[in-house]
Amino acid sequence: MAEGKTMTLNMGPHHPATHGVLRIVLELDGETIVSAEPRIGYLHRGIEKIAESRNYQQVIPLTDRLDYASASANNMGYCVTVEKLMGIEVPKRAQYLRVIMAELSRIMGHHLFLGTHALDIGAMSVVFYAFRDREMIMGINEEISGYRLTPTFFRIGGVAHDTTPAFIQKVRDFVKWFPKGLAGYHTLLTENKIWTTRTMNIGTVSAKDAVNYGFTGPSLRGSGVAYDVRKAHPYSSYDDFDFQIPVGEKGDVYDRYLVRMEEFSQSLKIIDQAIENLPEGPVMVDNPWVSNPALGAVQKDISALIRRFMIQTKGPVAPDQEVYQSVEGAKGELGFYLVGDGSEHPYRLKIRSPSFYLAGALSRLLVGHMMADAVAIIGSIDVVLGEIDR
Amino acid sequence: MSYKNIIQNIQNKFPEAVIKEGQNNGQQEITLALSEFVEAMRILHDNSDLPFDLLLDILSIDRTSRKPRFDLVYILMSTQDFSRLIVRLEAGEGEEVPSVSSIWHSADWAEREVYDLMGITFSGHPDLKRILTWKNFEGHPLCKDFPLEGKDFDKPFDPETIEDYP
Secondary structure (H helix, E strand, C coil): CCCCCCEEEEECCCCHHHCCCCEEEEEEECCEEEEEEEECCCCCCCHHHHHCCCCCHHHHHHHHCCCHHHHHHHHHHHHHHHHHHHCCCCCHHHHHHHHHHHHHHHHHHHHHHHHHHHHHHCCCCHHHHHHHHHHHHHHHHHHHHCCCCCCCCEECCEECCCCCHHHHHHHHHHHHHHHHHHHHHHHHHCCCHHHHHHHCCCCCCCHHHHHHHCCCCHHHHHCCCCCCHHHHCCCCCHHHCCCCCCCCCCCCHHHHHHHHHHHHHHHHHHHHHHHHCCCCCCCECCCCCCCCCCHHHHHHCHHHHHHHHHHHHCCCCCCCCEEEEEEECCCCEEEEEEECCCCCCCCEEEEECHHHHHHHCHHHHCCCCEHHHHHHHHHHHCCCHHHHHC | CHHHHHHHHHHHHCCCCEEEEEEECCEEEEEECCCCHHHHHHHHHHCCCCCCCEEEEEEEEECCCCCCCEEEEEEEECCCCCCEEEEEEEECCCCCEECCCCCCCCHHHHHHHHHHHHCCCEECCCCCCCCCCCCCCCCCCCCCCCCCCCCCCCCCCCHHHCCCCC
């Protein structure tokens, strides 16, 4: 190619390495990226608009479809926000069950990251091992809720129902097995010469830049900022558990990979503590607006029947207030800004999705790198398009 | 009380900038005036007491009948002690809001989203265009007067009519 001339290359939206329908318009000088412009919106479903016409309980299944790789963490974010707005205190057993589901979904999200990220870079076999273990978590989801990917197990005021003995057993089996699986991933990648050559000193983000770009979660921690919502603003009994926040040093692709690998074992530690110390008691708050009366009572007692009818047709009512609450999703700080207006519908629901800001920084991250490193960088920030486009 | 110092600092330099401050649902919140908005935000970002260096999100609320019509909410966080601050700004219909994308890079996409879905324009934004919908999309979907099912749901979908940015 002649000196000074550039070529425009369109990457996506149908490209296996963009993890969904992300499209990036790249300008190339030879094989070096001169400028990059991410284009989003191919998966825009208007979840925020739809939520304004649903009642508070009906929004929960919509939130599953945000970060579909780790659905329970989204349920957690939405439910704790609504409960904060309505002033509902969730029973301890339900809080622990929520923590177990959210941490399992974080591991699921990181499995998808690990498998596809390695596949993009050229390590074919990792994805099979990652998805073998992910399948165990899918089995746990199926046991507790009947769904494998999007459990929708959370309800406002608690969780849908109590555990089964098989669920406890499956979680224990997973906790027992997973350290071996994790050691396998480390054997395949962590000291692999090809892996380290492809990932070290690629896509380096300084701590200052990462903060300015709006990074949160593992991508921010990879740059050395120890910010984790679970520690900084604890919710759902996270202060009961003993766990560390792994941080990186340089903020390159390899550091972000190591942070996520360490988060596997920290999440596992939390699940282990939660399942062994699971408190006894109800899994749903006793509040006439959110908890259904017992089925037997509905058939005998007219007031219970009316109550059930009102919950099913109208649902809980939120006060005329505004609240911001966030949780640590698999990709970073997943925040919900909720405006109530005294009715049974949210007046405005804004979802602060971590992936939106991670993808927004791609225009800066990719510049100056080779074309082949672009897939490594996109994989390392781990974006999910369901969450970006909403 | 470094937070109080910052507010004092803003008030000393720009006496008109802070309209209201206080707690809302246990969350620290201030309301700023449109006239010296960027200068006040720059103090929040640059001060040495408690720099709010991470802009978590920008959102807008459509109050329909109220004047001014829109509420803009900026959620800031400090990486020093991880405390959050909510900055509120009221903007009328058709009023231009100064962009803060020169202070926080994350405001770039956040402001584009607010423009796309709610129709609020930002002055001084480097590249203000639609982000989730396409170039010739009509209307701003999150406004309360935009119908839920869309304006053209009963017409056949023709991908040829969709224009994209170059």
